[in-house]
Amino acid sequence: MMRNSILFELPGGKWNLPQVDESTVIPRIIHQTFMSKKLPPELQENVDNIKRLNPGWAHVIYDDDDIRAFISENYGPHILRYFERINPRYGVARADLFRYLLMYKCGGVYLDIKSACTRPLEQVIRPDDRYILSNWRNKPGEPHEGFGTSEEVVGIAGGEYQQWHIIAAPGHPFLKAVIETVLRNIDQYRPWLHGTGAIGVLRLTGPLAYTVAIQPLLPAVLHRRVANETVMSLQYSVYAHTSHRAVYKTNYSVLTESIVLMKNADQLLAHCYSFAKKSKHLLLAKVNSIHHGRTHPA
Secondary structure, rough: OHHHHHHOOOOOOOOOOOOOOOOOOOOEEEEEEEEOOOHHHHHHHHHHHHHHOOOEEEEEEEOHHHHHHHHHHHHHHHHHHHHHHHHOHHHHHHHHHHHHHHHHHEEEEEEEOOOOOOOOOHHOOOOOOOOEEEEEOOOOOOOOOOOOOOOOOOOOOOOEEOOEEEEEEEOOOOHHHHHHHHHHHHHHOOOOHHHOOOHHHHHHHOHHHHHHHHHHHHOOOOOOEEEEEHHEEEEEEOOOOOOOHHHHHOOOOHHOOOOEEEHHHHHHHHHHHHHHHHHHHHHHHHHHHHHHHHHOOO
């Protein structure tokens, strides 16, 4: 995909976002999301451990109903429509937009439901912290080798910023910029230009959008940048031997349909693009199967 087809133009428009005054304090609240309040045993164990480590902190889990209610009550029907324009099969993209809206309004610590802390947050968050950024351990031989190194962030030392954790004071300018960038991305999105599946989500709402929105603001905005999540005693995933995607309804990385729900002629084009891409995947899988059968006879 050509670089000039990628979304990341910083917004100049208005989306009627509420004005949230920038706070000087990171509230002692931990936010996590899941499809329902009933968690698989390994995730419930993780949540229980987070609570044990942080007894002085509030802890909230938002399910799908909570998320809609929060957006409606705090941002109104206009922003809720943006959320609902994201294809529900891409729940991860909806979760991305929600975490930005949540953290801009409320602040605190957001952690993906699969992610953990290994020390009390009080021991790693400083009194003067307003926002904490970190990169992946993505160098050769490191645990996440190659993560966050897409061409969109090739000029940024360390690559993309992690957004499976967000540690922020309410009203922080980084989050306002990210929200506006994602809303503009939704307006401009076309699957045949910007992609589907994993790379499409990374560009539309995920860490690539997050990183490119934040990067221009670094010189002027209060924040602390750390090398990686271990400095904050955070752990990316509690799944040591299996993929966390097994607990979700859909493996979004293999989807070929549009991430944003299209209308009229764009909807037809999106269906055609999805069909062509899916057919290509099936053909490649068939060719690989035949090749495997020829080179590995029974």
